[in-house]
Amino acid sequence: MQTTRLAAASAAALGLLLATGCTTDSPTDAPEDETTTAAESGDEWFVQADYDEQLAQRDIEPEGDPATPWLQAIEPEWIDTSQFAREGGDATVCFSNASVSNPWRVTGWITMQQQVEVLQESGEIGEFRVSDAGDDDDQQISDIQAFIDAGDCNAIIISPSTTATLTPAVEAACESGVPVVVFDRGVNTDCAVTFIHPIGGYAFGADAAEFLVDELEPGSKVLALRILPGVDVLENRWAAAEKIFAESELEVLGNEFTGGDAAEIKNIVTQYLQRGDVDGIWMDAGDGAVAAIEAFEDAGKPLPVMTGEDELSFMRKWEETGMTALAPVYSNFQWRTPIIAATMILAGEQVPAEWVLPQDPITAAELDDYLARNEEMPSLHYAKFGGEDLPGFPDAWRDR
Amino acid sequence: MTRLRGPVDLLRWAANPTGTVFVLLAVIFAWIFVLNDAFFAGPSFMAFLKQAAPLMVLAAGQYFVIVSGNFDLSVGALVGAQVVIAARLIDGEESRTVPVLLVMVGFGLLVGLVNGLITTVLKVQSFITTLGMLLVLFGAIRLWTGGAPTGGLSESFRTAGRMGIEGVPVLGQIPWAVIIMVAVGAGAILLMRTGFGRILMASGDNERAAGLAGARVDAARIAAFLLSGLSATIAGILIGGYAGVSAQVGDGLEFTVITAVVLGGVVLGGGRGSVLAAMAGALAIEALFSLFNQMALPATLRPTVQGAIIIAAVAYAARRRARPGSTAPHVSATANPS
Numbered sequence: 175m176q177t178t179r180l181a182a183a184s185a186a187a188l189g190l191l192l193a194t195g196c197t198t199d200s201p202t203d204a205p206e207d208e209t210t211t212a213a214e215s216g217d218e219w220f221v222q223a224d225y226d227e228q229l230a231q232r233d234i235e236p237e238g239d240p241a242t243p244w245l246q247a248i249e250p251e252w253i254d255t256s257q258f259a260r261e262g263g264d265a266t267v268c269f270s271n272a273s274v275s276n277p278w279r280v281t282g283w284i285t286m287q288q289q290v291e292v293l294q295e296s297g298e299i300g301e302f303r304v305s306d307a308g309d310d311d312d313q314q315i316s317d318i319q320a321f322i323d324a325g326d327c328n329a330i331i332i333s334p335s336t337t338a339t340l341t342p343a344v345e346a347a348c349e350s351g352v353p354v355v356v357f358d359r360g361v362n363t364d365c366a367v368t369f370i371h372p373i374g375g376y377a378f379g380a381d382a383a384e385f386l387v388d389e390l391e392p393g394s395k396v397l398a399l400r401i402l403p404g405v406d407v408l409e410n411r412w413a414a415a416e417k418i419f420a421e422s423e424l425e426v427l428g429n430e431f432t433g434g435d436a437a438e439i440k441n442i443v444t445q446y447l448q449r450g451d452v453d454g455i456w457m458d459a460g461d462g463a464v465a466a467i468e469a470f471e472d473a474g475k476p477l478p479v480m481t482g483e484d485e486l487s488f489m490r491k492w493e494e495t496g497m498t499a500l501a502p503v504y505s506n507f508q509w510r511t512p513i514i515a516a517t518m519i520l521a522g523e524q525v526p527a528e529w530v531l532p533q534d535p536i537t538a539a540e541l542d543d544y545l546a547r548n549e550e551m552p553s554l555h556y557a558k559f560g561g562e563d564l565p566g567f568p569d570a571w572r573d574r
Numbered sequence: 575m576t577r578l579r580g581p582v583d584l585l586r587w588a589a590n591p592t593g594t595v596f597v598l599l600a601v602i603f604a605w606i607f608v609l610n611d612a613f614f615a616g617p618s619f620m621a622f623l624k625q626a627a628p629l630m631v632l633a634a635g636q637y638f639v640i641v642s643g644n645f646d647l648s649v650g651a652l653v654g655a656q657v658v659i660a661a662r663l664i665d666g667e668e669s670r671t672v673p674v675l676l677v678m679v680g681f682g683l684l685v686g687l688v689n690g691l692i693t694t695v696l697k698v699q700s701f702i703t704t705l706g707m708l709l710v711l712f713g714a715i716r717l718w719t720g721g722a723p724t725g726g727l728s729e730s731f732r733t734a735g736r737m738g739i740e741g742v743p744v745l746g747q748i749p750w751a752v753i754i755m756v757a758v759g760a761g762a763i764l765l766m767r768t769g770f771g772r773i774l775m776a777s778g779d780n781e782r783a784a785g786l787a788g789a790r791v792d793a794a795r796i797a798a799f800l801l802s803g804l805s806a807t808i809a810g811i812l813i814g815g816y817a818g819v820s821a822q823v824g825d826g827l828e829f830t831v832i833t834a835v836v837l838g839g840v841v842l843g844g845g846r847g848s849v850l851a852a853m854a855g856a857l858a859i860e861a862l863f864s865l866f867n868q869m870a871l872p873a874t875l876r877p878t879v880q881g882a883i884i885i886a887a888v889a890y891a892a893r894r895r896a897r898p899g900s901t902a903p904h905v906s907a908t909a910n911p912s
Contacts, residue, residue, distance in 0.1 A: 277722035277821055403874060431873045435825060436817035441625045445867040448618045449610060465817040472736065473621065487818075552724040554821065574724060 219409035250526030259522025264300030268327035272335035277554035282509030372505035375410025382481035383415035392423035394453035434461035443469035460485035487553035507560025617746035624749035626860035633856035635805025643778035643844030644700035648707035654824030656810030686803025690796030735815020778844020
């Protein structure tokens with residue numbers, strides 16, 4: 175009797191844990207309701223106007239020096255910030271971070287801290303106060319409220335964990351009167367002084383899909399590997415690719431969710447190779463790209479034409495194998511920009527209302543250059559991190 | 575199982591909870607065969623077994639803990655931790671492979687020991703102990719690596735999970751992972767036949783009776799956790815070797831493996847089931863993933879279908895067990911684990 179009761183209780187608890195575990199363990203978190211409504215079609219995530227705008231932005235020459243892409247902006251609409259101008263340095267800058275739960279965010283976070291150190295040395299920033307919400311919306315809402323309540327933040331920087339849920343918190347921060355800078359994922363309000371982001375998910379997905387369409391013969395078979403459903407930045411990448419593939423003569427074998435887990439990726443690719451040939455691989459993020467390549471190697475099949483990301487393990491494997499590949503980029507150097515933007519605003523300088531950073535993929539021609547620049551960096555580092563000129567380079571990123 | 579005398583015996587065997595998983599496995603394999611018979615060509619099937627091996631090893635370890643009346647939820651995090659530790663310590667240096675392997679075994683046993691001691695000596699329910707351990711390991715690795723694993727595995731480290739004996743007729747390659755998995759399975763079966771195995775089973779079936787009969791229940795349960803930690807270490811070596819390092823290695827494995835063990839007819843709460851069936855449960859889950867792939871089932875539909883099949887299989891087995899007059903409970907409790 176006791177054993178059955180224990181079993182029942184354990185099974186119930188297990189179920190509960192499973193239900194919550196699904197949402198808390200994922201590398202880039204999505205609220206559960208979104209995950210379920212995302213379903214199969216990319217349609218809900220496809221907005222033609224945004225798609226057209228992002229694809230057009232890829233061809234627009236950004237303003238600013240190409241040597242410092244984190245300061246460049248595409249078609250900026252400069253706004254006056256003199257109302258926020260502040261005398262004397264040593265500003266207290268408060269940063270509410272969604273999380274550092276994946277290598278992309280870790281790399282960016284290191285870059286941001288190094289940028290802060292430079293501005294602390296020069297006396298523009300005094301205290302840099304940080305809270306990390308660990309991918310928890312509620313936590314981030316209270317983190318932001320704590321900054322507002324403290325009352326001594328001269329600027330608040332927010333990297334929202336999700337769009338809709340964080341909107342009221344960002345609005346509250348704006349109402350407190352201090353300048354607010356939002357970056358990476360957006361929110362449904364433009365109350366922030368500036369919103370900083372690279373071109374976006376559609377451009378990322380389109381860069382990759384167009385490369386496969388160009389490089390592969392008509393009729394070739396492409397497999398799409400995706401991290402997880404329901405996250406807007408990732409869904410947009412796939413929506414763009416799905417559209418381009420549909421208009422091409424390539425055959426999409428399937429689109430699979432991998433959780434970014436290398437073992438899962440290798441399993442899935444191995445299984446597809448058991449079914450037949452795969453000529454191309456499209457990925458919505460580079461995590462685990464090497465495992466996909468190894469699946470081809472282990473099965474003794476010719477390597478596919480492939481798109482990954484500017485993650486170094488993929489780029490090194492690309493160089494080593496000489497395969498045909500492209501590294502689309504979701505500009506990691508954007509983590510520098512909010513800090514610089516905050517000091518610009520506090521100095522009363524103009525900033526773009528929406529600060530769209532360039533987002534150029536790394537091509538075969540640039541591969542050696544980027545590998546040489548990042549020679550000492552660990553595998554799970556992003557080539558376009560944009561911190562080579564900061565004093566902490568290379569130790570801060572190497573010895574993470 | 576080896577002493578089946580006729581169709582009636584065969585039916586009875588198939589109807590008992592342990593047998594269900596083998597029937598399920600046969601059905602899945604038959605279905606895959608219909609869809610794509612090339613799947614069963616030597617090299618292709620070996621590749622399938624290679625990818626299934628880590629989960630099967632993990633299922634053997636989890637079996638010991640579950641049959642003794644506990645849970646080990648920390649194995650997924652432990653697998654992840656082991657891979658990350660290996661990458662960081664080896665950092666691509668061939669010469670460090672063996673010492674680091676020893677460190678990993680030590681670490682796996684240590685985690686098992688802590689789980690076991692907290693559960694038995696401090697009387698904390700294993701569900702909570704190992705859930706806590708899951709979080710501790712997860713957090714410690716995040717803290718240690720800053721969220722992104724660094725370093726790299728050496729070629730020789732990856733041999734076990736990725737390579738094999740090449741040039742075998744028909745099969746092509748016999749992966750080391752498969753050989754290791756078979757060895758672990760054989761070891762586990764033999765272990766369950768010893769006095770230790772019987773004590774373990776008795777501890778899960780009726781702790782008090784086992785204690786009164788003079789069995790050292792706590793010692794057996796601690797040993798089960800040690801075995802689970804060891805199996806997670808082996809699984810970590812195989813998974814790391816198979817696919818390399820990523821930040822998500824091991825995520826959610828604890829649930830997959832517990833599902834596998836339950837699918838194998840092992841009863842949560844302990845005292846019933848065979849280790850071979852638990853490993854077959856793991857194989858069935860991997861086969862199910864392959865089947866979904868062969869069917870080109872939309873990725874979003876898979877968890878639902880998987881869940882439905884698992885519930886149906888376990889419910890079927892449970893109904894058989896509960897039927898009045900059925901000999902199943904007795905058979906499964908003392909079933910020869912071969």
